[in-house]
Amino acid sequence: MSDEQLQTLKPGQSPHEPEKATLEGKNKFLGFWFFLGGETVLFASLFGTYLALKDKGAETKAQELFGLELVFIMTIILLTSSLTSVYAIYHMKNLDFKKMQLWLGITVLLGASFLGLEIYEFQHYVHEYHHTFTSSAFGSAFYTLVGFHGGHVLFGLLWIVTLMVRNAKRGLNLYNAPKYYVASLYWHFIDVVWVFIFTVVYLMGKVG
Amino acid sequence: MSTATAQKQGFGATLWDYLTTVDHKKIAILYLVSGGIFFLAGGLEALLIRIQLMVPDNNFVSSGMYNQLITMHGTTMIFLAAMPFIFALMNIAVPLQIGARDVAFPFLNSLGFWLFFFGGVLLNLSWFTGAPDAGWTAYAPLSTTSPGHGMDFYVLGLQISGAGTLIGGINFLVTIINMRAPGMTYMRMPLFTWTALVTSVLILFAFPALTVGLFLMMFDRLFGAGFFDPTMGGNHVIWEHLFWIFGHPEVYILVLPIFGLFSDIISTFSKKRLFGYSAMVFATVLIGFLGFMVWAHHMFTTGLGPIANSIFAIATMAIAVPTGIKIFNWLFTMWGGVIRMTAAMLWTVAFIPSFTLGGFTGVMLAAAAADFQYHDTYFVVAHFHYVIVGGVVFGVFAGLHYWWPKMFGKILDEKLGKLAFWPFFIGFHLTFFIQHFLGLMGMPRRYWVFHSGDGLDLGNLISTIGAFFMTLGTLIFLYNVIITSIKGEKASADPWDARTLEWSIPSPPPFYNFKQTPLVRGLDPLWVEKRQGNGKMTPAEPLGDIHMPNNSFIPFMISLGSFVMGYGLIYQVDDSRWLFVAIAGLLITLGSMFVRSVKDDLGYHIHKEDLEEKGAGSE
Amino acid sequence: MKGWVSKSRILFLLSSLMLVLTGCGRSNLTALQPKGEGADVIFDLMMLSVIIMVFVGVVVMAIYFFVLIRFRQKKDQEDFIPKQTEGNQFLEVLWTVIPILLLVILAVPTVQKTFMLADTTPSEENKEDAITIEVTGKQYWWHYNYNGQKIQTSQDLYIPTGERVYLKLNASDVIHSYWVPTISGKMDTNPGENTNEMFLHAYEEGVYYGKCAELCGPSHSLMDFKVIAVSPEEFDQWVSDMQNVDTDATPESDSAQRGKELFTEKSCIGCHAVGAGGGASTGPNLTNFGDRAKLVGYKENTKENLVTWLLDPEKFKPGNKMTGKYGNGDPVNPISEKEASQIADYLLQLQPSEITPEDAKSTDSDSEEEK
Known part of the structure; x- marks a missing residue:
């Protein structure tokens, strides 16, 4: 059974859902969904904290601080990266390894540019408004919430790159298909969290 | 077989085996041993607390030391003693009860343990x-302004061990959902497995709140953030919410599996099927659900206002209903049965009135207005010790007597078991019953001294005497463990004439558990076979190769890395060079994870022929 | 209401014989002999819940002991297989419904009383006369600011009997909790914006013991205070005495006079105000220090104790904020023994009011102390 797991799958072969073809895969699939459930509570707690501390103790309030243009671009980039990872998984289900790697590569590029813009954004707040992690409770809560998300993006990037490099030569098999699949789940989750951050932090912050 | 070979191994080989094991039965032993050591440490702290409070205006320990003792006693007992005991019992029993060869993620099981241990x-x-x-509640700003590094150790230690617990929770969820033997439907699962399932859900949704709380506290203490600092616009009530959003479900995380094992034990030693099985399952799920709706009853005096207080008061009272259902179902399981008063049953029977009393004071505490008097007094101390000692600790003793044969292949001495019970039981009530009155007589909790003339002398003296009785009981139990391991009676596969799957295989089980996965034909599957068949489980599959996971040292390394990182983070405040230690720790952790990620780990197979040689493994 | 109270008291005595063994505790500290509105209301609720719980407990215990005695395995039952009952719908509904009904009986008054105790704003007609006091918890003492009367004081809270006195609670460092068990339940004092409110309503005169009920540091258990409930007339007298303190008055004895000078020289005055009008509140206000019921909250207010305290505050309150802040800044013996004695003489003669804790001892509340 286990050696079969390492056999490279080619397009046109079965199974159609390689990520759930083994018990290990099924366990991973379910376990990861539960993990995301826990992550949801984690982010919910961070959102709660942020809302309680919004504007508290800060000289520059959210309304003045945030500009929507850059954040909007970041949102588009991250949403697009979610779409490209969907394409990647679509090709995985068709056992088309090369196309999957290609689309994952695009996902990584988009994710990296999101991260770059986020770092630029933070720099901007620090230099223009002296809005730092230690300047006020608002600052602490803002950088913690958005920073936790950024940390997740970074971890997701490292994870996907590791998978791509590790499996570049040997292709798709029943052993690594679940790994790809849960990594893409993780990426979607990060995306959903960002939608909430965009709404709760930036849009609601701007409206006041 | 595996233990037989282990005994022949040298010490080094055995140690290496335990450091790298992914076998749920060995991990259960690891949890048990480390939990036991922490339990003794926490018990010693409790004893020192009680000696300090033996007489008024005592100066046995300084006030600073006293605050350390109470903090460490609470933290240790909850996170480092009760939790690993629960995980020890779940690890030994759950996979066997559902007819699985191991948990869903053996590697993560090991990782969960080592993270807990290093934390x-x-x-x-x-x-x-x-x-x-x-x-142990670490209320800010006292915790964020506490000088020295004590609270930093609290934050980092709990963060690391909490991560381990979360991993364990996810593992058991998937195990119970995906790994059940054919025929083991949800409504045929033993109550212990059911409660393990609900507890795992609670862990999954409760622990992240603590994780966030601890992160915020770490940022405040170590990196200058202002979450709980009023001068920076922070608000300490956030900590109270986050802590109790975790903290209240935590109570049910501890006690639900204990309810489950009491159900199994009562059923076994009454020779009766559990009365109202589906009601019991329903009550378990309901308690788990309501457990998330009541956290603010710990905060009635924080000033949330009468509306919030009333809502949380009523929600809290509601929990009494499913708990009551359980108590009555246990009583009626025994009704009409044939009760065998073994040591395990003795602890169980003692649990019913003790826990019921804790439940009563729980309802009293739920009355928000009245809580203005009870809150933060010895009344509360009495209440939660009735629930946690009278519930969880009694349960752990019962569970250990019950499953000891399955874990170690020997039966704990019954006479010594009962001898340990009585001083502990009497000491427990002596210690804590009087504390209800001490609280109402005006003694707040966490008091280093009480003054002579405040009318609290006699009560405190009685309480301290009780603590010594409990110590005596614990020591007798320890003696029992030692004497049993030296010359204990070898256990048969089914020493208790029990009803569930774990008793259908040898004690201790072979490392692959079930040679052939059993076919489950009803609730209490072994009992079904005893009554309707030949007393053996029918295999659900022909004898074939068994796939087993490889041992791994990586979990140890990941956890060690977190430990080093934690140490570095704590001390980088004093000297920034410690940051390098923190980074080194992080690299060890990430590096180990990287190795795990890129190295194929497919496990190995035990071949059919080898299994056949070993004779009829699954009796 | 009153009838119910007395009935519940009889039941209470019957139901908890345990208390006979230990008594109800000190009469001006225990919550079991309420002498104020809050404590009274709560006591009723407490008794209601005890009665319900005792009722349930009797039922459970009856079944429990019956089962254990009747169904223990007999000698000849080794191979007996009892009937495997699955359940009983009637019974199961019964023990679901009855607890729900019992809980409703408890929940209704709970909600009622929770709202009643949260009613912390004086009624319209009462607004002018109602006494409102800002209470600030500090490590490890209490500061009071009588807003309407413009009086600041510390540790001993003087209130009139027979009316609600409204408290606004806050803390300046960590969370504390204000608890006077015999008069009322407790409420946390939070640092920052989360101000809490409660009321004290003492039925009879007395010196009531108060405790801090939230862990606040090494001296948490030593943060005692007193609530001194006096008749409304005596209270008015106290107010006027406090409002008219002559802060420049020269002490009678030479030693106290020297003490007054030292009070400034040794920088005591930087933290402590003498004079009820205000001033520094880093440390307790000492205007009526000589009248304090207790020294540092829990010690006999004698000169000997005061000198000990002044020479090394750590002895009485570990972790206090006074150590090292005065005299030569040394933690131990920051001032000489003679200086301490002179300052003590000065402080102990600060007795601006005719109304002292003695006046509140019309009841038996403090008689135990003399034993």
Whole structure:
């Protein structure tokens, strides 16, 4: 059974859902969904904290601080990266390894540019408004919430790159298909969290 | 077989085996041993507390030391003793009860243990430089302004061990959902497995709140953030919410599996099927659900206002209903049965009135207005010790007597077991019953001294005497463990004439558990076979190769890395060079994870022929 | 209401014989002999819940002991297989419904009383006369600011009997909790914006013991205070005495006079105000220090104790904020023994009011102390 797991799958072969073809895969699939459930509570707690501390103790309030243009671009980039990872998984289900790697590569590029813009954004707040992690409770809560998300993006990037490099030569098999699949789940989750951050932090912050 | 070979191994080989094991039965032993050591440490702390409070205006320990003792006693007992005991019992019993060869993620099982272990060690290392001293609830701003590094050890230690617990929770969820033997439907699962399932859900949704709370506290203490600092616009009530959003479900995380094992034990030793099985399952799920709706009853005096207080008061009272259902179902399981008063049953029977009393005071505490008097007094101390000692600790003793044969292949001495019970039981009531009245007579909790003339002398003296009785009981139990391991009676596969799957295989089970996966034909599957068949489980599959996971040292390394990182983070405040230690720790952790990620780990197979040689493994 | 109270008291005595063994505790500290509105209301609720719980407990225990005695395995039952009952719908509904009904009986008054105790704003007609006091918890003492009367004081809270006195609670460092068990339940004092409110309503005169009920540091258990409930007339007298303190008055004895000078020289005055009008509140206000019921909250207010305290505050309150802040800044013996004695003489003669804790001892509340 286990050696079969390492056999490279080619397009046109079965199974159609390689990520759930083994018990290990099924366990991973379910376990990861539960993990995301826990992550949801984690982010919910961070959102709660942020809302309680919004504007508290800060000289520059959210309304003045945030500009929507850059954040909007970041949102588009991250949403697009979610779409490209969907394409990647679509090709995985068709056992088309090369196309999957290609689309994952695009996902990584988009994710990296999101991260770059986020770092630029933070720099901007620090230099223009002296809005730092230690300047006020608002600052602490803002950088913690958005920073936790950024940390997740970074971890997701490292994870996907590791998978791509590790499996570049040997292709798709029943052993690594679940790994790809849960990594893409993780990426979607990060995306959903960002939608909430965009709404709760930036849009609601701007409206006041 | 595996233990037989293990005995022949040298010490080094055995140690290596335990450091790298992914076998749920060995991990259960690891949890049990480390939990036991922490339990003794926490017990010693409790004893020192009681000696300090033996007489008025005592100066046995200093006030600073006293605050460290109460903080470490609470933290240790909840996170480092009760939790690993629960995990020990779940690890030994759950996979066997559902007819699985191991848990869903053996590697993660090991990782969960080592994270817990290193977190616990980190926390206890604080004793060398000053332990945390802001209470186990660590209310800010006392905790964020507490001088020294004590609270930093608290934050990092709990963060690391909490991550381990979360991993364990996810593991058991998937195990119970995906790994059940054919025929083991949800409504045929033993109650212990059911409660393990609900507890795992609670862990999954409760622990992240603590994770966030601890992160915020770490940022405040170590990196200058202002979450709980009023001068920076922070608000300490956030900590209270986050802590109790975790903290209240935590109570049910501890007690639900205990309810489950009592159900199994009562059913076994009454020779009766559990009365109202589906009601019991329903009550378990309901308690788990309501457990998330009541956290603010710990905060009635924080000033949330009468509306919030009323809502949380009523929600809290509602929990009494499913709990009551359980008590009555246990009583009626025994009704009409044939009760065998073994040591395990003795602890169980003692649990019913003790826990019921804790439930009563729980309802009293739920009355928000009245809580203005009870809150933060010895009444509360009495209440939660009735629930946690009268519930969880009694349960752990019962569970250990019950499953000891399955874990170690020997039966704990019954006479010594009963001898340990009586001083512990009497001491428990002596210690804590009087504390209800001490609280109402005006003694707040966490008091280093009480003054002579405040009318609290006699009650405190009685309480301290009780603590010594409990110590005596614990020591007798320890003696029992030692004497049993030296010359205990070898256990048969089914020493209790029990009803569930774990008793259908040898004690201790072979490392692959079931040679052939059993076919489950009803609730209490072994009992069904005893009554309707030949007393053996029918295999659900022909004898074939068994796939087993490889041992791994990586979990140890990941956890060690977190430990080093934690240490570095704590001390980088004093000297930024410690940051390198923190980074080194992080690299060890990430590096180990990387190795795990890129190295194929497919496990190995035990071949059919080898299994056949070993004779009829699954009796 | 009153009838119910007395009935519940009889039941209470019957139901908890345990208390006979230990008594109800000190009469001005225990919550079991309420002498104020809050404590009274709560006591009723407490008794209601005890009665319900005792009722349930009797039922459970009856079944429990019956089962254990009747169904223990007999000698000849080794191979007996009892009937495997699945359940009983009637019974199961019964023990679901009855607890729900019992809980409703408890929940209704709970909600009622929770709202009643949260009613912390004086009624319209009462607004002018109602006494409102800002209470600030500090490590490890209490500061009071009588807003309407413009009086600041510390540790001993003087209130009139027979009316609700409204408290606004806050803390300046960590969370504390204000608890006077015999008069009322407790409420946390939070640092920052989360101000809490409660009321004290003492039925009879007395010196009531108060405790801090939230862990606040090494001296948490030593943060005692007193609530001194006096008759409304005596209270008015106290107010006027406090409002008219002559802060420049020269002490009678030479030693006290020297003490007054030292009070400034040794920088005591930087933290402590003498004079009820205000001033520094880093440390307790000492205007009526000589009248304090207790020294540092829990010690006999004698000169000997005061000198000990002044020479090394750590002895009485570990972790206090005074150590090292005065005299030569040394933690131990920051001032000489003679200086301490002179300052003590000065402080102990600060007795601006005719109304002292003695006046509140019309009841038996403090008689135990003399034993």
